[in-house]
Amino acid sequence: DAKTTQPPSMDCAEGRAANLPCNHSTISGNEYVYWYRQIHSQGPQYIIHGLKNNETNEMASLIITEDRKSSTLILPHATLRDTAVYYCIVRVSNAGNNRKLIWGLGTSLAVNP
Amino acid sequence: NAGVTQTPKFRILKIGQSMTLQCTQDMNHNYMYWYRQDPGMGLKLIYYSVGAGITDKGEVPNGYNVSRSTTEDFPLRLELAAPSQTSVYFCASTPGLSSYNSPLHFGNGTRLTVT
Numbered sequence: 001d002a003k004t005t006q007p008p009s010m011d012c013a014e015g016r017a018a019n020l021p022c023n024h025s026t027i028s029g030n031e032y033v034y035w036y037r038q039i040h041s042q043g044p045q046y047i048i049h050g051l052k053n054n055e056t057n058e059m060a061s062l063i064i065t066e067d068r069k070s071s072t073l074i075l076p077h078a079t080l081r082d083t084a085v086y087y088c089i090v091r092v093s094n095a096g097n098n099r100k101l102i103w104g105l106g107t108s109l110a111v112n113p
Numbered sequence: 114n115a116g117v118t119q120t121p122k123f124r125i126l127k128i129g130q131s132m133t134l135q136c137t138q139d140m141n142h143n144y145m146y147w148y149r150q151d152p153g154m155g156l157k158l159i160y161y162s163v164g165a166g167i168t169d170k171g172e173v174p175n176g177y178n179v180s181r182s183t184t185e186d187f188p189l190r191l192e193l194a195a196p197s198q199t200s201v202y203f204c205a206s207t208p209g210l211s212s213y214n215s216p217l218h219f220g221n222g223t224r225l226t227v228t
Contacts (some may be wrong), residue, residue, distance in 0.1 A: 034216060043117070043219030044156070072217050087155070101146075103155035 143209030
C-alpha cells in the first residue's frame with residue numbers, strides 16, 4: 001500500500017472549518033483513501049473514505065484531487081471535541097489488505113476556543 | 114451493540130510474568146486484529162485472524178501468541194513480559210470479504226506497563 005505524508009500538527013479556531021491535507025503521490029488506481037482519528041489515546045475512529053469522487057458524511061467531507069495524489073479532510077465546523085490525531089491511510093479495496101495498512105504519525109489537530 | 118470490548122483497561126506486570134489481553138466483538142465480524150501503539154508512534158500490527166481457527170503474524174509478532182476459537186473472541190497472550198512490551202494495545206475488527214470496503218472498528222485499548 002502507498003505511503004502518505006501529513007503535517008505533524010495544525011491549529012484551528014472553534015467554529016471554523018478545519019482542512020487537513022494528505023499527500024499520497026504514489027497511490028495506485030485501485031487504492032482507496034481512508035481517514036481515521038484518535039482522540040486522547042482512545043481507539044482510532046473511522047471518519048470517511050473515498051476512491052476518486054468527493055465524499056461527505058455526517059462527520060466530514062473528503063476532497064480528492066483529480067490526479068488522486070492528494071486529498072483534504074474537511075471538518076466544516078470544528079469543535080473542541082474534534083481535537084485529535086488524524087490519520088490518512090491508503091489501501092487496496094480488499095479486506096485482507098487491512099493487515100498491510102501503514103499507520104504513520106498523523107496530524108495532531110488542536111481546536112482552540 | 115457494544116462493538117469491540119477490551120479488558121483489562123490497565124495492567125502493570127513484572128518482568129517475566131504472563132498475561133492475556135481479552136478482546137471480544139459482537140458484530141459477527143470475521144477479521145480481527147491486534148495492534149500496539151508506543152508513545153507518539155503509529156499503530157503496529159501484531160497478529161491478525163481472518164476467521165475462527167485461522168491466525169497469522171503481523172509486523173511485530175515476537176513475544177506474543179494468539180488464538181481464535183470463536184468468531185467473537187481474539188485473546189492476545191504475553192508469555193514472558195519484557196519492558197519493551199510496555200505499550201497500548203488495540204484490538205480491531207472488520208466484517209471481511211463480504212464487505213471489503215468496511216473500515217476497522219477499534220476497542221478502547223489496554224494500557225500495559227512492564228517493570
